[in-house]
Amino acid sequence: MPFDAPAPVLRHDALNRDHFLLTLECPSIAREARAGQFVMLQTRAGFDPLLRRPMSICRVLPGRRGRIQILYKIVGEGTRYLSQQPVGALVPTLGPLGKGFRLPDGGTRPILVSGGVGIAIFPFLVESLRAARRETPLLVYGARSRGDLVALEFFRKKRVPVRLATEDGSAGTRGLVTRVLEPILADAGGAPLEIFACGPTPMLKAVGALALGAGIPCQLALESQMPCGIGVCLGCVTRCPADQRGPVFRRVCTEGPVFRADEVVL
């Protein structure tokens, strides 16, 4: 059952110039959330910006207080206002929403593929995989440059191996994440893999195509503009394979945000 109430800001940390980590106290969401789900946050009182913003749940912190963390990047007015919310402010928060990741079977190696701020969805998945005693994942993480890579410390502490790619070559392999991912898939030697990806749509499209071509199960966490987040406005739909009646659209907010790669046409 989704929870809708003002959540107090417990911490609000700048990770760099435009990435922030927001810690909110919202016990009901913390209790019910699953990796891959999201919340809708009101970024500012009043009507401009008007709509709440969908944000992946980055982590549910241990302890009885019921804390969740949201990792976000300033991309527009809404997130700029959100970044100005001080400790103690109340942020109207609705969630948990959507269908999250399905955890892989035991013995399957999870490959997490992140582009840009898509990294925000993965700390929760890493902790869920550990709690479910699944294999340690490998993270493939791409960004424009070294300065855009955030949350690396979290993955280091969790002993998650990380392979980096940057478009300008300032860290890891120069190029896109797919340049790192391709040899990993080729060298798997038949061991069962499953890909979990989150990032910009062109990246998801490329990763999905690689996975489908290699016959590897792949879950994509989609981003979309969501006026409501609860399945009512029908504004966030994504295109799915057409049937005999024509194009098929599914709601990212309620039928996703996580889809199998073969379920969507990006």
Next chain:
Amino acid sequence: MRDASPRPADVDLSVSLGPLRLKNPVVAASGTFGYGCEFAPYLRLADLGGFVTKGLSLLPRRGNAPPRTCETPSGMLNAIGLANVGVEAFLAEKLPALRDCGTAVIANVFGETQEEYVAVSRRLNGAPGLAALELNLSCPNTEKGGLAFGVSPPVVREVVAAVRRAAPDQPLIVKLTPNITDVAAAGRAAKEGGADILSLVNTFLGMAIDLKTRRPVLDNVVGGLSGPAIKPLALYMVHRVHREVGLPVLGMGGISRVEDALEFMLAGSSAVQVGTLNFFDPTGSVRLVREIEAWCVREGVRAVREITGTLRLPASGTPTPPAG
């Protein structure tokens, strides 16, 4: 001395719009409330005056390609494309579950042709649990040369009369488009066709452009603008239609606060619809009901229907556009 202000229990929130009686004046608008069940986790449907379903067509529709929505200053554009389950699935799967929901269920109807309006309305006529029909006259009319039905008063009169004959047992609400020079003329035509109630306004045509790509943001290029940004425009149209047409009015357009709802009632609305508010505050509609009640208590209003159309106009005040 005893306080003469009414207590909450004494405030009568019920309103009547011709043949339609509502327990309170807040109705969730079509396209923003799904088929009602989607809001069950957030509020008690019985706390609302009513709700209007997503527009129903004869056959299911999947709608337009994404992107379908775009946020604008204090508003949003949508070009959903009237995606809906179709009238048969509504009758078989949605309406039965709503029969005991404790509030008025109003079915929104649209068609691409007059025949489709008639067929959908006939199918819904007398359906158990349905309180009224609302005709959406803002969609393209492929038979009439690409115009929307609602922008031509003679066409409005014709389609409303045809639906009136096809669905004689249902209170008939006609939803007017604001994309017209003289909204009151469309209202008069709807009245002549047999409408019981007018609801207004639907969304304003608008568009948004992505400067980076130099392309329209919406795949459909054009969308409908809603939200607080349109409130003054909608309020003016409600004021005019109330004064010039003489049918009960269900006013809407950017209602987001209790003050907005009350202003629409002063301008002539017997009840109000809330739309975009449901997107950014899923419990907002029920909050408005409580706040209207609290306002009545504070102001000593014993029955909320008493405030409808009580706008105090200056002696020279006319609803005509100002010069200059």
